[in-house]
Amino acid sequence: MNPVEHWQERFAGIEPGAPWLAARRQKALDAFVEAGIPSTRVEEWRYTNPARIAKTAWEPAPVGPELDRAALEQISYPVFACSVFVFVNGRYAPALSTPPALGGHLGVSSLAADPSDENLEGRLASVGEAATPFANLNTAFFEDGAHVRIATGKHIEEPLHLVFVNAPGDDPIAAHPRVLIEAEPGSQATVIEDHVSLGAGSSFTNAVTEIVVGENAEVEWIKVQREDPTALHVSEMRARVARDGRLTAHTLSFGTALTRNDGRVRLDGAGAACAMNGLFVAGGDQLVDNHTWVDHAEPHGTSSELYKGILDGRARGVFNGRVVVRPDAQKSDASQQNRNLLLSRDAEIATQPQLEIRADDVKCSHGSTVGQLDQDSLFYLRSRGVPLDEARDLLMRGFVSEITRGLSVEALAERIDDLVVERLGMARDIPEEAR
Amino acid sequence: MSEALERITKQEYQYGFVTDIEQDTLPPGLDEGVVRFISAKKEEPEWLLAWRLKAYERWVAMKDDSPTWAMVDYPEIDYQAISYYSAPKPKKQLESLDEVDPDLLDTYKKLGISLDEQKRLQNVAVDAVFDSVSVATTFKKELNKHGIIFCSFSEAVREHGDLVQKWLGSVVPQGDNYFAALNSAVFSDGSFVYIPKGVRCPMELSTYFRINAENTGQFERTLIVADEGSYVSYLEGCTAPQRDENQLHAAVVELVALGDAEIKYSTVQNWYPGDADGKGGIFNFVTKRGACRGARSKISWTQVETGSAVTWKYPSCILQGDDSVGEFYSVALTNNCQQADTGTKMIHIGKNTKSTIISKGISAGRGQNTYRGLVKISPKATGARNYSQCDSLLLGDQCGAHTFPYLEVKNDDATVEHEATTSKIGEDQLFYCQQRGISEEDAISMIVNGFCKEVLRELPMEFAVEAQNLLGVSLEGAVG
Numbered sequence: 001m002n003p004v005e006h007w008q009e010r011f012a013g014i015e016p017g018a019p020w021l022a023a024r025r026q027k028a029l030d031a032f033v034e035a036g037i038p039s040t041r042v043e044e045w046r047y048t049n050p051a052r053i054a055k056t057a058w059e060p061a062p063v064g065p066e067l068d069r070a071a072l073e074q075i076s077y078p079v080f081a082c083s084v085f086v087f088v089n090g091r092y093a094p095a096l097s098t099p100p101a102l103g104g105h106l107g108v109s110s111l112a113a114d115p116s117d118e119n120l121e122g123r124l125a126s127v128g129e130a131a132t133p134f135a136n137l138n139t140a141f142f143e144d145g146a147h148v149r150i151a152t153g154k155h156i157e158e159p160l161h162l163v164f165v166n167a168p169g170d171d172p173i174a175a176h177p178r179v180l181i182e183a184e185p186g187s188q189a190t191v192i193e194d195h196v197s198l199g200a201g202s203s204f205t206n207a208v209t210e211i212v213v214g215e216n217a218e219v220e221w222i223k224v225q226r227e228d229p230t231a232l233h234v235s236e237m238r239a240r241v242a243r244d245g246r247l248t249a250h251t252l253s254f255g256t257a258l259t260r261n262d263g264r265v266r267l268d269g270a271g272a273a274c275a276m277n278g279l280f281v282a283g284g285d286q287l288v289d290n291h292t293w294v295d296h297a298e299p300h301g302t303s304s305e306l307y308k309g310i311l312d313g314r315a316r317g318v319f320n321g322r323v324v325v326r327p328d329a330q331k332s333d334a335s336q337q338n339r340n341l342l343l344s345r346d347a348e349i350a351t352q353p354q355l356e357i358r359a360d361d362v363k364c365s366h367g368s369t370v371g372q373l374d375q376d377s378l379f380y381l382r383s384r385g386v387p388l389d390e391a392r393d394l395l396m397r398g399f400v401s402e403i404t405r406g407l408s409v410e411a412l413a414e415r416i417d418d419l420v421v422e423r424l425g426m427a428r429d430i431p432e433e434a435r
Numbered sequence: 436m437s438e439a440l441e442r443i444t445k446q447e448y449q450y451g452f453v454t455d456i457e458q459d460t461l462p463p464g465l466d467e468g469v470v471r472f473i474s475a476k477k478e479e480p481e482w483l484l485a486w487r488l489k490a491y492e493r494w495v496a497m498k499d500d501s502p503t504w505a506m507v508d509y510p511e512i513d514y515q516a517i518s519y520y521s522a523p524k525p526k527k528q529l530e531s532l533d534e535v536d537p538d539l540l541d542t543y544k545k546l547g548i549s550l551d552e553q554k555r556l557q558n559v560a561v562d563a564v565f566d567s568v569s570v571a572t573t574f575k576k577e578l579n580k581h582g583i584i585f586c587s588f589s590e591a592v593r594e595h596g597d598l599v600q601k602w603l604g605s606v607v608p609q610g611d612n613y614f615a616a617l618n619s620a621v622f623s624d625g626s627f628v629y630i631p632k633g634v635r636c637p638m639e640l641s642t643y644f645r646i647n648a649e650n651t652g653q654f655e656r657t658l659i660v661a662d663e664g665s666y667v668s669y670l671e672g673c674t675a676p677q678r679d680e681n682q683l684h685a686a687v688v689e690l691v692a693l694g695d696a697e698i699k700y701s702t703v704q705n706w707y708p709g710d711a712d713g714k715g716g717i718f719n720f721v722t723k724r725g726a727c728r729g730a731r732s733k734i735s736w737t738q739v740e741t742g743s744a745v746t747w748k749y750p751s752c753i754l755q756g757d758d759s760v761g762e763f764y765s766v767a768l769t770n771n772c773q774q775a776d777t778g779t780k781m782i783h784i785g786k787n788t789k790s791t792i793i794s795k796g797i798s799a800g801r802g803q804n805t806y807r808g809l810v811k812i813s814p815k816a817t818g819a820r821n822y823s824q825c826d827s828l829l830l831g832d833q834c835g836a837h838t839f840p841y842l843e844v845k846n847d848d849a850t851v852e853h854e855a856t857t858s859k860i861g862e863d864q865l866f867y868c869q870q871r872g873i874s875e876e877d878a879i880s881m882i883v884n885g886f887c888k889e890v891l892r893e894l895p896m897e898f899a900v901e902a903q904n905l906l907g908v909s910l911e912g913a914v915g
Contacts, residue, residue, distance in 0.1 A: 340844075342847035348844065350842065357827065359829075360830065364856065370851040372847060
């Protein structure tokens with residue numbers, strides 16, 4: 001059976017929810033069926049072949065196994081145990097979650113808990129223009145997710161930690177986690193999305209996150225993806241930033257055999273700002289593909305992007321960043337950087353920083369580099385008695401520090417730093433004084 | 436400032452005139468018969484006819500597949516409405532300029548490129564292609580002394596058939612792309628250059644192309660072969676008379692540099708860009724590619740693109756030989772409704788190959804200027820190095836500047852860098868100049884020329900002057 005028909009057939013088994021949601025799901029499925037699975041002839045998928053995802057007959061993820069807290073803490077970062085929302089196979093697991101002490105100013109709810117919520121109707125799947133095939137698939141199939149709402153003018157000190165656990169069984173499973181973050185005017189919050197696997201097995205995560213940043217609001221969104229090396233992961237983040245709002249998005253990818261992240265931000269009001277930072281570390285046969293799209297739709301917008309990649313083994317990396325400045329978006333300031341380290345002969349990178357400028361009073365720049373660890377720096381360290389491996393680790397930590405430094409959650413930054421070294425198979429004890 | 440802009444947008448195309456010469460023109464339309472007609476007309480050998488027919492076959496197979504990925508927008512071209520052959524009536528063999536049609540000489544005079552003057556003062560050999568057939572070749576004897584072959588393509592087919600057969604299509608094969616296939620099937624004439632082993636060409640070789648007959652597509656074919664250890668600098672420049680109907684120009688240029696050879700190819704392109712409303716103008720769809728076949732060979736492209744309604748052009752280098760070098764220096768200017776999608780491809784195959792890309796885009800009026808480039812480092816290209824810089828200057832709030840670089844790196848020992856910036860002429864820069872008594876126009880001209888300096892200095896002297904004038908003419912006072 002071809003993959004599109006397969007999805008159509010599975011759609012019958014989905015609990016559609018409220019009538020408006022059912023209609024929206026059907027529309028998304030129709031759009032998905034019509035477009036089909038993109039081929040590599042489609043420019044957006046030039047370097048990442050979706051056929052690899054399409055060839056498996058994915059089953060909607062069943063209700064996950066009963067997990068105990070200890071198992072979760074093994075795979076997640078306990079530093080955030082204070083406020084955790086856990087989703088297993090795309091469904092909320094209240095037993096594992098410890099919601100923060102909520103005042104009236106912060107609402108976190110499961111999308112499945114009250115899908116008839118009329119408030120959701122106008123908001124879900126409302127961010128951005130025409131959805132991509134996989135985002136449509138998510139809208140058709142998502143069973144649960146998180147809805148985060150920060151009330152006007154409220155600052156949430158403690159980061160909200162959303163953990164998405166993939167627990168594959170015998171069948172290949174597909175989970176479609178969904179997140180909607182709404183920051184009302186003048187509010188501020190940090191949301192961490194942590195995607196992890198519990199045990200190996202064939203799994204496909206197709207995540208969609210929508211972020212609405214209100215006027216003068218500030219959202220920091222951190223997505224950490226550390227799924228099993230056999231997993232496949234596609235995600236899309238769509239954000240709309242209102243006047244003087246600010247979005248900081250971090251996309252950190254470590255796991256899976258194939259990862260494709262799409263980040264699309266529309267600066268929708270004068271003076272809106274966004275920073276998109278990304279880090280990808282891949283080895284073996286991994287493929288990591290990051291696509292970003294910043295749309296300067298209004299004047300005085302600021303955007304900055306920094307994506308850094310480290311590729312070892314036979315890993316392949318893709319970066320495609322697009323900055324569009326519309327005709328009326330004068331005084332826009334956009335910068336974009338993609339820096340890549342290739343550590344092995346067989347690693348590959350394809351990078352395309354793109355600018356599309358239709359206004360004249362703008363400051364736009366982009367840059368892309370591909371290189372190796374600096375031989376002179378290595379030599380310098382070794383001449384001072386630092387063994388080769390440690391010297392390499394040090395330089396690697398230096399390379400990623402530009403990204404980790406940007407994380408407002410310090411404890412997380414430290415863990416990411418270690419994870420990089422670990423992922424590259426070079427985890428060793430580095431004497432504290434050498435750091 | 437807006438008046439200044441207006442003045443520019445209303446500037447008449449300076450080189451718009453028509454030379455009335457009897458044409459031997461084929462009726463519009465393209466089929467196998469036309470290909471055979473062209474080949475027969477030019478008394479071509481059997482192999483070349485077969486080669487053309489194969490190209491025609493490829494083109495027919497691609498018929499509905501003309502490239503749409505470029506960021507240019509133009510009406511669909513009716514290939515059956517174009518006449519594929521036009522030649523001035525054959526004249527007897529010419530030995531000196533006196534024998535050249537005085538109308539023609541006059542045309543060149545208007546362009547400021549009198550053959551006479553060039554011959555005496557500038558020491559430049561000019562192979563002037565008037566429409567499709569070469570009618571004058573100078574300095575042949577001087578070049579002959581060095582064993583250099585510089586002649587029209589038709590003549591090369593007759594006199595040096597083996598060389599042409601050996602290299603034709605070796606860099607741009609017949610089925611390479613839609614426009615290259617079309618060109619391969621119906622190319623009318625062009626230039627052929629062969630520099631023998633170890634020879635340094637004593638002068639700049641130059642060809643001026645002109646499109647003259649109405650409804651006549653121009654399908655130039657240029658082939659330059661630099662044998663081991665040789666050097667040649669080649670200049671190409673174009674101006675075309677004003678026309679209301681779009682004219683198609685689909686040229687192919689192939690360069691081959693063998694071991695230690697160097698080819699420097701410079702272009703000033705000033706085809707008719709259409710009027711202020713985007714009516715008319717040339718469609719310039721060109722395939723240019725050079726192959727650095729031998730070790731330590733070098734190919735350098737320099738282009739100043741100011742004309743054409745639509746430009747679709749990617750001069751490229753295939754760096755096969757170890758330690759070979761590819762360079763691309765470009766200034767592209769779009770004004771009024773002009774659209775340019777141009778850039779380069781640097782394909783690194785050999786070890787320690789190096790490439791440099793400097794691209795300067797200037798957009799004014801409603802012009803859309805796109806840089807599109809590929810840097811590809813193959814797994815074998817150990818030690819490869821690339822540096823790319825793409826800067827855009829915006830003049831006016833209705834124009835666009837776009838950058839689409841592709842970097843594909845498959846070797847960990849390679850170093851690749853790409854940088855791009857987009858900006859406008861700063862009010863403070865203008866103010867600084869003006870308060871020191873420099874007029875606004877001069878100030879803009881200075882700033883634009885400064886912006887393009889890295890490219891312009893790569894041009895040979897004669898061209899550098901012309902290019903600076905062209906930029907000046909197109910942009911006086913144009914500031915947003």
